[in-house]
Amino acid sequence: MRNGETIGxxxxxxxxxxxxxxxxxxxEEARKGFAWSVxxxxxxxxxxxxxxIGWNLSDRICRLGRAQKPALVWEGAEGQERCYTFDDLRVxxxxxxxxxxxxxxxxxxxxxxxxxxxxxLYLAFVGIxxxxxxxxxxxxxxxxxxxxxxxxxxGTCCVVTQRKHLPKVRRARTLLPDLRLVVVVDAGDAKLGxxxxxxxxxxxPRVESYEVFPAQPETPSVLHYTxxxxxxxxxxxxxxRSLVSQFLTTKWVLDLKEDDVYxxxxxxxxxxxxSYGIIGPWSNGVTQVVLDAGFxxxxxxxxxxxxxxxxxxxxxTAIRLLMKEGLVPVRRHDxxxxxxxxxxxxxxxxxAVHWSRDAYGLPFHDTFWQTETGCIVVxxxxxxxxxxxxxxxxxxxxxxxxxxxxxxxxxxxxxRVGMIGLVPGWPSMIRGYWNNPAGYAKKFANGxxxxxxxxxxxxxxxxxxxxxxxxxxxxGGHLVGPFEVESALLEHPAVAESAAVAKxxxxxxxxxxxxxxxxxxxxxxxxxxxEIMNFVRKRLSPIAMPQEIAFxxxxxxxRSGKIVRRVLRAQEFGxxxxxxxTLMED
Amino acid sequence: xxxLRIAILDYVRREYLEEDDERTLSPSTRLIxxxxxxxxxxxxxxRFLERKYDVKIPDADASPEAFDTVDxxxxxxxRLAAVRA
Numbered sequence: 001m002r003n004g005e006t007i008g009x010x011x012x013x014x015x016x017x018x019x020x021x022x023x024x025x026x027x028e029e030a031r032k033g034f035a036w037s038v039x040x041x042x043x044x045x046x047x048x049x050x051x052x053i054g055w056n057l058s059d060r061i062c063r064l065g066r067a068q069k070p071a072l073v074w075e076g077a078e079g080q081e082r083c084y085t086f087d088d089l090r091v092x093x094x095x096x097x098x099x100x101x102x103x104x105x106x107x108x109x110x111x112x113x114x115x116x117x118x119x120x121l122y123l124a125f126v127g128i129x130x131x132x133x134x135x136x137x138x139x140x141x142x143x144x145x146x147x148x149x150x151x152x153x154x155g156t157c158c159v160v161t162q163r164k165h166l167p168k169v170r171r172a173r174t175l176l177p178d179l180r181l182v183v184v185v186d187a188g189d190a191k192l193g194x195x196x197x198x199x200x201x202x203x204x205p206r207v208e209s210y211e212v213f214p215a216q217p218e219t220p221s222v223l224h225y226t227x228x229x230x231x232x233x234x235x236x237x238x239x240x241r242s243l244v245s246q247f248l249t250t251k252w253v254l255d256l257k258e259d260d261v262y263x264x265x266x267x268x269x270x271x272x273x274x275s276y277g278i279i280g281p282w283s284n285g286v287t288q289v290v291l292d293a294g295f296x297x298x299x300x301x302x303x304x305x306x307x308x309x310x311x312x313x314x315x316x317t318a319i320r321l322l323m324k325e326g327l328v329p330v331r332r333h334d335x336x337x338x339x340x341x342x343x344x345x346x347x348x349x350x351x352a353v354h355w356s357r358d359a360y361g362l363p364f365h366d367t368f369w370q371t372e373t374g375c376i377v378v379x380x381x382x383x384x385x386x387x388x389x390x391x392x393x394x395x396x397x398x399x400x401x402x403x404x405x406x407x408x409x410x411x412x413x414x415x416r417v418g419m420i421g422l423v424p425g426w427p428s429m430i431r432g433y434w435n436n437p438a439g440y441a442k443k444f445a446n447g448x449x450x451x452x453x454x455x456x457x458x459x460x461x462x463x464x465x466x467x468x469x470x471x472x473x474x475x476g477g478h479l480v481g482p483f484e485v486e487s488a489l490l491e492h493p494a495v496a497e498s499a500a501v502a503k504x505x506x507x508x509x510x511x512x513x514x515x516x517x518x519x520x521x522x523x524x525x526x527x528x529x530x531e532i533m534n535f536v537r538k539r540l541s542p543i544a545m546p547q548e549i550a551f552x553x554x555x556x557x558x559r560s561g562k563i564v565r566r567v568l569r570a571q572e573f574g575x576x577x578x579x580x581x582t583l584m585e586d
Numbered sequence: 587x588x589x590l591r592i593a594i595l596d597y598v599r600r601e602y603l604e605e606d607d608e609r610t611l612s613p614s615t616r617l618i619x620x621x622x623x624x625x626x627x628x629x630x631x632x633r634f635l636e637r638k639y640d641v642k643i644p645d646a647d648a649s650p651e652a653f654d655t656v657d658x659x660x661x662x663x664x665r666l667a668a669v670r671a
Contacts, residue, residue, distance in 0.1 A: 077620045116621065141624060167604045295650050296619030321625070324649055476626070506645075508626075530633045534601055542626035 022382035024252035027393060034396040036427055039248040043283070052215040053243045054097070054129030057282035058090035059212070070287045073261075073307060074119050077293040082119050086285070089126060092201060094210035096120075096127030099199060100158065103181060107132030107213050110154045110223060113268070114147065114161040114169060116140050117292040120185040120201055121268060124160050125278055129221060129240075132213025136223045136235075139269030140165055145488060145539040148172035149232050150225045151179060154434055158183065160199075163190050217241035217427075223434060224271045226371040227481030229470040235434030236271075236371045242428035243283060245375035249395060250280030253367060254311055255340050255382045262288045263304070264313040270478060271371040272344055275428070276313055297325035301333040308337040315345040317476040319352045319364060320507045330359045340382055342367055345477020346509045347465040350388035366391055368465070370451060371479075372443065374428030378420075378463050390462040391455070399423035401448070402457050405469070408446035414459040417466050421448035471565045473502040475510050478543050482565060485546065488539045489514055492532050494522040499555050501569040503548065514546035515555055515568055524551035587613060590639075590663065594656045597634055602627065613656040620654075628653050635659065641666040 024030050040046065043056060050056070061071070067087035074082040084092065105111060111128045113135060115121040121137075128135045136154055138147060140162075147168060151159070158181040161169050166184060170193070173179055180195055187198035215221070221240045225233040250256055254276065262281045266272035281288040289307045293299060295318065304312065322330075341356060341364045348366035357363045365380040368391040378400055380392035394400040401410040402418040411418045429449070433440045443450055454466040473480040482500040489498035496519045503513035516532070518524060529549045537545035556567045570577050587595075591613045599611055602623050609622075617623040623631060632648050635641065641663060652662050 077616065164604065164607060164609075167606060292621070293616075294618045294621045294623075295625050296616075296654060297651060299619045321650060324646075325651065526633075526637050530630060530637060533630050533633065537627060537630060542624045545626060545630065547626075547629045 020257070022252075023255050023257065024381050024383065024396075027381050027384045027396070030252065031396040036244050036248070036397055039244045043243065043247060050212055050214065051217050051219075051240050051243075052129060052132075052212050053221055053240050053279060053283075054093060054126045054131075055212045056243055056247075057126050057279065058086060058093055061086045061282065061285040062090050064285060066285050069285070071282060072119060072122055073287065073289045074117075074122075075289070075291050075293075075303065075307075076118075084119065084123070086282075089123065089282070091206045091208055092123045093126035093130055094207040095201070095204055096124045096199075097131040097212075098207045098210055099204060100128065100133070100183075101131055103158075103197065105131065105133055105158050105181065108134065108220065109158070110134045110136045110156040112136040112138055112151060112154075112156045112159045114138050114140055114142075114159050114165055115185070116162060116164075117267060117290050118162065118185065120160070120199075122278060122290070123201065124185075125268065125274065126282075129215075130210060130212045132215060132219070134220045134223050135274075136225075137268045137270075137274055138225070139267055139541060139543075141543070142168075142269075142541045143537070143539045144168045144171040146484070146541055146544070148175045149484075150235070151176050153225075153232065154223055154235055157181065160185065162186050163188065166190070166196075215240040218431070220431075222274055224274070224371050226271075227472060227479045227484060228439070229472055229481065230483055231439070231481075232484060233481060234436055234439050236430045237432050237434055238374050238428065239431055242275075242374045243279060245426055245428035246275050246279045247283040249376045249379075250276060250284055253365075253376050253379045253381060253395065254280065254313060254342055256281060256284045256286045256311055258285065260286050260310045261308055261337070262286050262311045262313070263291070263307070263309045264288065265291070265300075265318060266313070266315065266344075271374070272313070272315075272477075275374060276344075295321060297322055297329045298332075301329055301335065304335055304338065305333040310337050311340045311342075312338060313342045313344065314364070315477045316343055316348045316352060317345065317508050319343060319348070319356065322359075323352065323355050324507070327359055335360055338362060341365065342379075344369065344376070346474050347391070348389070353386065353388040363388070368392070368463070372430045372449075373422070373426075373451075374430065375426070377422055377426070387458075387460075387462050390458075390464050392463065393461050394463075398426055400463065402455060402463075403446075403448055403450070405454075408448055408450070411457075415456050417454055417456055419469055420451045420453045420455045420463065422451065423447070424449045468502075471501065471569065473500070473510050473512055475502075475505070475512060475543055476508040480512055480544050484540060485512055485514065485536060485544050488536045488544070489516060489532065489546075491539065492535050494518050494528060495532065497555050497563070499563050499565055499568055500546065501565050501572060503572045505547070511547040512544060513568075513572060514549045515552050516549060517552060517554060588660075590660045591656050593638070594635070594659055594663075598623065598631070598656065601630070601634075611656075613660070615656070616654055617656070618650040618654045623653070625650055631659075635663055639663050639667060641670060 264277040368378040403421040485500035502510040
């Protein structure tokens with residue numbers, strides 16, 4: 001274990017690439033007198049340029065003279081290729097905005113993108129913002145129950161999807177009175193039903209000129225759903241001003257420069273895939289590449305090599321899967337174009353940092369943020385020494401502290417565990433949870449935004465992740481709410497009671513483990529376990545599927561009857577059970 | 587195609603594709619890198635194989651590469667079954 005070992009910037013000075021100073025300069029200098037207006041000036045907001053994110057990602061970049069530069073280089077699972085310039089992005093997002101507007105979608109309405117990583121997802125994202133509507137991206141592997149829950153809560157009026165996902169949308173639609181339009185981007189000769197309309201990007205007349213919705217900084221922009229301990233997922237409401245943080249953090253943390261080729265392998269169904277898979281790179285006028293295919297070491301390395309990727313934003317789970325494949329596949333490829341690596345989603349273990357240095361000649365830089373923060377808030381920066389295993393230091397403009405778990409006062413003492421808290425007010429912080437002001441209010445105490453993550457800070461000011469402060473399960477960088485899993489489990493005809501907790505996992509950090517009691521007459525068996533696993537997977541998503549199910553005679557409960565997940569979780573992690581005096585005895 | 591490959595293909599089609607999905611699957615179709623089965627769902631596929639063919643697939647062998655095609659999965663099951671025998 002080399003936890004905490006410092007990797008100095010000298011290691012970045014490799015002969016493979018020309019070394020240029022990082023965009024941030026020095027972190028210490030950047031923090032002095034920092035104001036977000038530095039980004040607003042670069043975005044031209046002082047001149048009265050539009051605030052609308054959609055305009056800023058496309059029209060603004062064209063106006064800067066990069067109209068013919070590739071914005072999106074896309075590769076499909078079967079090796080298909082498409083390339084779109086920033087001018088294509090401008091015109092095709094106009095086309096999408098106008099097309100939706102003509103079909104009655106208006107500003108402020110929620111439009112869901114339920115798509116694989118196809119070009120239409122990226123173009124529609126920009127177009128919906130130009131229209132003034134709110135983009136609601138959802139992971140296309142969601143089952144109909146996860147889909148319906150989120151669309152119902154948001155009162156979504158339109159879903160843009162693909163033929164392969166249409167059956168799920170149709171099943172969910174029976175529960176969705178507000179959903180009046182389903183757009184199918186690859187309908188072909190498919191027979192569409194009432195309220196279903198085909199949209200063919202290649203066939204639709206291109207709209208050269210479009211009057212972009214005059215969004216104000218506080219106009220809603222993107223709605224991402226995230227899971228909590230209790231209740232159903234919450235809609236994290238972002239606004240157009242988020243661009244300020246997303247633009248600058250991309251520039252300073254991911255260090256994107258004009259000639260970079262950037263790959264963020266996150267799916268835009270999750271916030272990383274929009275903040276840094278769409279808004280960040282394009283607001284900086286940088287070419288991004290997208291691979292619409294599942295994981296495969298050989299495939300990924302071929303993609304990195306073929307596309308000459310220079311900056312790669314990935315996740316610990318993916319990095320650990322690559323580590324499992326070893327160095328042999330790495331050595332088969334020329335990855336010399338790579339110059340900067342970053343990671344997000346869950347803590348990056350020191351071994352992964354060191355392995356990446358051995359494998360790629362570059363260390364992964366861990367970054368920390370959440371759906372609610374909208375942008376990176378704590379990070380390891382280019383040019384700043386990395387402490388392997390550490391989250392890094394707060395971004396300039398972000399005040400972070402470790403808070404006492406009872407008083408929520410900042411802890412001065414290095415190494416003492418507390419809640420990671422942030423002073424609210426940075427541009428991309430959410431403005432609320434959709435339909436859930438009480439849930440939003442609970443995220444604050446004593447003037448701090450509470451991340452729900454526990455951590456420590458060391459004497460050098462580096463933050464270290466310790467674990468969640470609640471029952472939320474972080475699996476492969478995705479948060480899974482136990483309540484949603486438990487509810488789905490209870491829908492299975494054999495299940496009487498259920499509890500879902502995190503279980504440690506060497507690749508995904510945590511996975512979902514379920515404890516269930518069975519109804520009378522039902523017997524535990526391996527076949528039943530597999531049946532229940534698949535039942536949850538299809539209703540919710542593969543991420544929420546319990547990777548293990550324990551059939552138990554009873555679940556630990558308080559005397560008032562509430563299931564106590566913490567006892568089950570502690571068992572899984574080999575931790576002390578804590579106070580069990582209030583539990584019911586069997 | 588042998589019975590083993592037919593059974594795995596049937597299971598993949600039944601569990602991971604929608605009923606009216608018209609994609610054609612063959613033993614060489616890319617499942618993981620092709621986006622048909624994701625790495626999380628691999629666990630349920632692994633459980634199915636272990637149950638049906640009475641083998642234990644070690645975690646080290648249950649890689650996305652090994653599960654990427656029905657052919658590679660069948661080869662893995664055959665190897666483990668031979669060791670058991």
